[in-house]
Amino acid sequence: MFSTTTTFDPFVVEIFLAAMNGAKILLVPDWYRSTPARLADAIIKHGATFLQTTPSQLKIFPHAALMEIFAGRTSVRTILVGGEAFPMNFLRGYHIDDKSVAFYNVYGITEVSCWASCQKISWKEDDVEIGEPLLGTKFLINEQGELLIGGTRRCISNGEWSGTWTSTGDIVERKESGKIYWLGRCNDQQKINGIKVSLTGLARKAETFDGIQSALALQYAQSVLLFVHVKNNSVQSELLKNISIAGLLFIVIPMESWPLTLNGKVDRQKLMQIFKQRDFVFTVNDLSDLLSKFGICLKNDRERTFAALGLTSLRATELTIKTEHLLKQRDFPLLQYFLSDTATVAGFLDLLKFGEVFWDAPLSCSQGYVIKPAISREIYPEWEYNLGKCIDATPVVESGSVFVGSHSGRFVSLSLDGAKNWEVEIGGRIEATACYQSGIIAVGCYSGCLYLIDGKNGQIIWQYQVGNAIKSRPVLFDDAEKCVFGSHDKFLYMLDIKEQKLLWKVACDGSILSSPLLHNDAVFVATLQGEFLAVDLVSFGIL
Template identity: 25%
Template sequence: MFELFAQACAASPARAALVTATLRLSYAELAQRVLRCAGELERQACGPLVAFELARPQAVVLMLACLKAGKTFLPIDAGTAPAVRDQMLGSVACDTLVEQLDLDSGVPSLRQLAPAVASTARPDPARFDGVMSLMFTSGSTGRPKAVMVRAASVRNLLHAPDFFTLRPEDVFATYSPLSFDASTFEIFTPLLNGNTLVVLDKNEVLAASALAAAVRREGISVLWLTAGLFQAMVLAGQCAGLAGLRTLLVGGDKVDWHAARRFLALAPQVALYNGYGPTENTVFTTVARLDVAVLDGAPGVVPIGRPVRGVQCVLRDDSGELLSGPASGRLLVGGAGLAAGYVGTTGNEAFLDHPQAVGGRFYDTGDQVRRDSAGTYYFIGRQDAQVKLNGHRVDLNGIAQRCIEAGLAPRVIAWCHAALGGLVLACADGGPDRVTVADARIDAVLSAWERPKRIVNLAEWALNANGKTDAAALRARAEALISAAPVAGDDAAAAADPLVALAEQLLGVRIQDRRAKLFALGFDSVSMLGLQAGLNERFGADLDLLDIYEAASLAGIEELLRDRCCI
């Protein structure tokens, strides 16, 4: 696949390839750094795998260098707990980690990992032939596993893509976590096709004014958003930056019909797409162009579209028979997008040998899907305990088990709470100390996107007649406690402390410490948008999202509002 980048460099050497707030590299300049880095990898990295924990510009150089050097790369997000990182590296027997890379020269600093981290149970290096990257996902078993994403699959999807119209002048933005396969779309679509890639900080994307300024300044025309972030931005009226795009792709979870319909009314000139697909089938399996006619034709229903080029989608019933024509069933995918499998043996039973599969194998997504007479697919739901959190597919049972093993409590269940828009944990038998979302043990075993919105400590653990955990009863008890938090219209609470009342309404929890960090209270990037909109509406303020991030706590926000004479 590196030859496609080389062709782009040869065709337009002076064109801007990689742009940041402080750096602007042409294709020729980027290629120079990539080739230097590739040479160092070939000289120093003995194994087939190269992990990295780098800022995005340096990461782009390293990923391209790995393509040139024939190495498989493994991205690790900044802030990943060391224990989690070491588990990831050990599970794939990676013995090389890049923690620094000089952008001026392209020279990386490589660290050879100790045997305690680089497992002795090494997979066959030949297994990584043709594998571009490893992306960790819960897949079909709940334990994070490394998906082997093939370079040929990325090439099929992103070089001269068929699922949206790519123009030579398009400028792409990248901000998604590098461990999230949406970043593969963000980074490699422009660089394999000779377009420009602009690096944004996530705070720039979240702040409507900052995003609008970046779109105008850099001419950004293509952007990806998770479905949850898209919904929050649209419903909070934060569309100024989005309206300046030419193409907006959303996905990673169910897209809200009302948000999509409102956005199309506000920005009819923007082409809006819904992309669906597991990491095991390389970023996008199906894509739907969303327009007013499509949405109004089936109110409340958002299609996930039709298969992208080279991808095979089939539906299977409970007996294992493949279904033809309009039908509902379990979705199996195959063809050009299919990954090489998981590293190791765990979970690979989800890759099924089948005589009707293009290439001989299907991946069982575990998703229940409907297909209409036109061949358009619609997501119905999961057939197991897996859910989407912030665009990532995770297993609720796996999350609960990891929390138990970390000593959070002897008994834990996990579920997604619709009103809170995220994960809730119910814990019992935890001793005298109440577990909170700020517990350090959570950081050690859960990824950033798995962090709970709320932890409910229960005095008793409900069991059914067979002596097994009664999950339904536990959820009912926990949700009763959650619902005891202040709600909209609680005039007494609002009068006593309107700032705390607003935060409690958004989070659905009682807040005891106004000095606690907002993220420790349960806020995330999506609910922060709601906080911004509520503050500006209730206090007549004009706060940017970056103001709220810098204020850091409710006490800090109060001080900021006083400084601006809003209270």
């Protein structure tokens, strides 16, 4: 399966492996990589046997799809996993036997494309080695424990040859057996509040807890952000108790899914954006910044009441949401406090866990908080349908179908899952949005013809010709027996669909691009000359 973006060098493996073995290659759109349900569906539906993926991408596969793959009920037989730490704990939850699917841990860096080593997974082992170097590749571990890659293959960057040994930026450990194990990145070891912390180690420890599918740790100021993909929220409190380190502030952010880069890895910048968008308060600076948005100075307004400072109920609610996790007494009615006449800034500070050291010293106790981010999800298409040219019209969704036309002159009815019900080609470009009522569709086109179409089968019931293009949305009423529409020929028309005849037309000062509006017994319409008309539906006189 060709599922790797061409900006990520392992895509070469997928192309040439298929070509060298005379195999078919399954191509999928780029956005499938970030839409796990679609990717899994394509793999199963089209019978892919070989899959190359990242751990992050694998972790967001639908549970049902992973169950099918591990049970051997799909065509998948080989899966290469690389680009990040092998997700052993995650995959153990699905493993059944060694016969159905063979997993391989592949390791490498872009400068030594595509992979430098490969190791078949043994489910009996707790840790996963990176494997033996591939043909023409050598490994060297320096004094700092960093893995260097050399060999006959060399990298040319900006016209310059790389050195004999290429730095990977990865810390590894060689066991007495000679096997090499990945430990983390060189920059993974962080000093937070004077404490040396391995962010990768924290994430791995979190993943050992039942109910946590995957985890990732990042540093934020003097705190640790622990993003966890959980099966249920009940494990979070237990996690904080067991993973906490004295002197460190842990902030746990549950994730429903992981944001991915184009290369299929967890997008760490997006995770940080998700956290920062919440504006939660954890430090004095955070609180000062938040209050300043409300016109409150934390230092100068300590003795003033929130009422005197003009704190509205809306802002009080926001302040409550963003600070209540700091309360000494968790069930304290903070919102009611903010809205009282006697609540002062100093009194509010006294309610917080920081107490008097809030100003004078960094947080020194081991604490943790759980926040639930309102994730701003990216939007990905579920399906697409090619109508040949631009679509300016707004799709109409009625009776479980989608109706829309394009500048190609094609008008189509689709089911909500993208399957075509019917398609008809009319005599001109379609810019106007269609109107649907009682199984009848009305739509105009550039040729100046209004088409009345049967919504069930696409048959053209009637067409009416006017003097210029119809670019506005027509209006059906009286159970689709009548239709009002405007045209660029500067006339407003009313048709009797049942009798298939013109009832009246009214001349206007300008062309009509807007859709008519019906109200009581009148129709209202605006023209491109700035004229606004109200016409009586019965007498067709201008009101």
